[in-house]
Amino acid sequence: MNEQVIHYIESIVKERPPLLAEMEQYAEAHNVPIMELVGIEALLGMLRIQQPKRILEIGTAIGYSALRMAEALPHSTIVTLERDEERFDAAQSFLSRSEDRKRIVTLFGDALELGEEVEKHGPFDAIFIDAAKGQYLKFFELYSEMLSEEGVVYSDNVLFKGLVAQEEVEQKRIRNMVKKLKNYNEWLMNHGQFDTSILPVGDGIAISKKRGDRS
DSSP, X not given: OOHHHHHHHHHHSOOOOHHHHXXXXXXXXXXXXXXXXHHHHHHHHHHHHHOOSXXXXXXXXXXXXXXXXXXXXXXXXXXXXXXXXXXXXHHHHHHTTSGGGGGEEEEESOGGGOHHHHHTTOOEEEEEEOSOGGGHHHHHHHHGGGEEEEEEEEEEOTTGGGGGGOSOOSSHHHHHHHHHHHHHHHHXXXXXXXEEEEEOSTTOEEEEEEOTTOO
8 A cells, every 4th residue: 555545544543542552652662563553453353353262462562462452352362472571571561551451361482482381372263473574484383283263364564565576675684584474475375274365454464264174
């Protein structure tokens, strides 16, 4: 979407409660990546349709998206993982100020090492991947095994500011990340057990639905 359309949508989105607005300001001031407003509104819309009872979030950051999901889905429980200690502590501080905190389980550590602990809280109806982009495929392989029969995996940032559509990316570190995201997107689209669609909203959201008993 062009910037004019994005600004228009942002201008008509319902004003967030004071705590969430404060978190948005904190994220901007401290350079913490949280979902773009248009992107998270789209995600919440899809979750409201799906109505998952248990959600796994990979990448808590400061707890913004976990709190948005808890607020939008009053009958859901969110289990969220974060490996950065400073961000984890900030999330704990923000979440402690919300009544929805009792439905949010925060786990500290590397998502690739928390499988056994996370499994105790499953199975999950929805998994939201929003952490280290270079590890998306590993996250998916590990945690999609914990999905319920009708489960859905939502992956954020899969278009990475449009860089996945470019032929060449100059910076080596970003080029490697873009390559991994391209591989992930192609792997998802050709997965034998999931049907995937990629929506060009926010920074790109991939929606991967289990096929159930279909081959």
